[in-house]
Amino acid sequence: MDVLILRFDAPLMSFGGVVVDQNNPTWRFPGRSMLAGLLGNALGLDHRDTAKLQALQDRLRFAARWDAEPEPLTEYQTVDLGQAFLVDTGWTTRGRREDRKGGSAATGTHQRWRDHWANGVATVALALDGDGTPTLDELEAALRRPARPLFIGRKPCLPAAPIFLGRRVAEGVKAALAAEPLAEIGPRRRPARITALWPLDEGEGAGIEERFDRRDWANNIHRGAERYAVGLLEVAP
The missing domain is CATH 3.30.70.2660 (Alpha-Beta Plaits)
Incomplete structure (x- = not known):
């Protein structure tokens, strides 16, 4: 082979x-x-x-x-979408914005934990x-x-x-x-x-x-x- x-x-x-x-x-x-x-x-x-x-x-x-031998590492990502200049924005994936419709997810703090x-x-x-x-x-x-x-x-x-x-x-x-x-x-x-x-x-x-x-x-x-x-x-x- x-x-x-x-x-x-x-x-x-x-x-x-x-x-x-x-x-x-x-x-x-x-x-x-x-x-x-x-x-x-x-x-x-x-x-x-x-x-x-x-x-x-x-x-x-x-x-x-x-x-x-690798060491585990967790990356913490956060953004407060309640700030004036971030209103109506969201995470960007493959060049396209991920908007959230309604509730706190549309204006609050977004968080992600990514392991490496x-x-x-x-x-x-x-x-x-x-x-x-x-x-x-x-x-x-x-x-x-x-x-x-x-x-x-x-x-x-x-x-x-x-x-x-x-x-x-x-x-x-x-x-x-x-x-x-x-x-x-x-x-x-x-x-x-x-x-x-x-x-x-x-x-x-x-x-x-x-x-x-x-x-x-x-x-x-x-x-x-x-x-x-x-x-x-x-x-x-």
């Missing part, structure tokens, strides 16, 4: 999660929809290309690990199941020369180094991840044990993690669970 190796090294990262009201959590490891969005951005797709993003997400196969991982380094092995577009060659080309600047989960989460490491051949994404040497992390803390997440059909782990990380791109909601194996990973020196 041909596998692409990605490395996420950034001051802040966010891997998506199910949003509940004003709370925006993040998964411990990258999610399927988050990776589809990052790759779609590299390819030059946008949120109107729902069929292409859905097809890409459905074909993704990946495994992920932490090379440098700080100062970590993660490595991801990624492949595509089945045939279709894009091909792995097209993904590799897009990651080498992305159509737009890339970010890791949220727009403020800019990478500190190029994301694409290279192309490998392995039995699966788990095997490719295990064969990839750990990143040089300088003074940052190495995890006491290297834990990873990988597809269930590539071997058992210490446990199973079920996540709602499948996105319905046409309706802009998360819908559909995915189960992954999680456990210790023996990494080549």
Whole structure:
């Protein structure tokens, strides 16, 4: 199997999660929809290309690990819409204002809590199941020369180094991840044990993690669970 190796090294990262009201959590490891969005951005797709993003997400196969242990960080955002110059305004999402109709939400204080991982380094092995577009060659080309600047989960989460490491051949994404040497992390803390997440059909782990990380791109909601194996990973020196 041909596998692409990605490395996420950034001051802040966010891997998506199910949003509940004003709370925006993040998964411990990258999610399927988050990776589809990052790759779609590299390819030059946008949120109107729902069929292409859905097809890409459905074909993704990946495994992920932490090379440098991250620290959880919650960003608190607030704005008082009662101020004169902010009347009839709201949050802006994808260039469009989110107005609130009636009640205190239209004029009061808006708050959001967004979770991130700080100062970590993660490595991801990624492949595509089945045939279709894009091909792995097209993904590799897009990651080498992305159509737009890339970010890791949220727009403020800019990478500190190029994301694409290279192309490998392995039995699966788990095997490719295990064969990839750990990143040089300088003074940052190495995890006491290297834990990873990988597809269930590539071997058992210490446990199973079920996540709602499948996105319905046409309706802009998360819908559909995915189960992954999680456990210790023996990494080549």
